[in-house]
């Protein structure tokens with residue numbers, strides 16, 4: 001089968017011809033229709049999890065995808081052949097991933113795909129959508145809270161903005177001028193252009209009393225520490241890139257943490273319901289074919305991706 005994989009940590013991703021995987025106990029084999037791209041894909045290829053778990057090479061890239069179940073392993077209870085599913089497929093220990101004609105997933109890593117949207121839309125959701133849902137949940141975004149989202153125009157940020165606004169929060173979203181209107185449609189009350197000066201300074205100029213919650217998807221440790229200046233005493237801050245110094249945050253009377261996503265089939269189903277009901281919009285800015293996945297990964301590395309990129313299979 002066709003797959004985009006790396007032969008070692010740090011190697012260039014390339015299109016390969018690899019054997020079709022087989023589902024083990026509790027696993028399903030899916031004929032992939034579309035894979036979704038996330039920055040985690042190239043981070044894993046670079047060795048992000050190198051010291052945490054064993055990897056097998058060639059390592060097929062890609063967590064997210066959607067398609068049809070074509071075989072099930074022993075002890076599978078929730079899925080049957082013919083089910084349309086979406087979810088997460090990266091199995092680094094077996095070299096398995098979503099950028100392939102076929103991929104294996106644990107049955108509890110997938111859920112029934114939403115019925116009213118395309119496979120492309122479904123494939124764009126699992127990692128970024130579940131992360132966004134958990135971020136607003138864990139930072140206790142609620143009615144009347146003022147929330148600053150830094151990196152709001154990316155995959156996770158477009159979902160965070162919508163989910164926080166749905167909860168009645170006042171969302172301040174970073175966005176270049178060209179994306180400001182779109183972020184408003186997603187529910188942002190106001191946007192701050194991060195290319196026009198320090199975000200913290202701009203937010204404090206417009207809102208001297210600060211924000212209740214900071215959800216930062218892009219800043220490194222130094223920029224993140226500076227960003228926390230906008231958060232009121234007793235407020236909550238979170239980083240998705242490990243930039244939070246929790247001891248320093250306690251000293252400043254902030255509740256802060258480095259986020260680790262915990263996806264689940266229940267969470268995928270909640271998002272599927274939202275998609276079916278038209279309450280969640282997926283911003284797909286790029287649809288590429290499998291042979292163009294290496295170039296799409298290179299674009300993601302620049303940190304300039306808007307919305308989501310999906311890969312047709």
Ligand SMILES: NC(=O)c1ccc[n+]([C@@H]2O[C@H](COP(=O)([O-])OP(=O)(O)OC[C@H]3O[C@@H](n4cnc5c(N)ncnc54)[C@H](OP(=O)(O)O)[C@@H]3O)[C@@H](O)[C@H]2O)c1
Nearest residue numbers: 039131151153154155156174194217240259260261304305
């Ligand atoms: N810890 C976890 O469990 C977890 C889970 C999910 C994601 N993540 C991580 O969270 C990060 C975000 O993920 P993603 O999928 O949303 O990435 P993405 O789609 O690549 O997001 C890129 C976005 O960030 C914006 N951006 C870049 N630099 C910025 C800055 N200085 N200020 C404001 N906006 C900026 C870009 O806008 P412009 O081009 O306009 O600058 C672009 O829209 C990634 O590093 C990802 O690996 C972690």
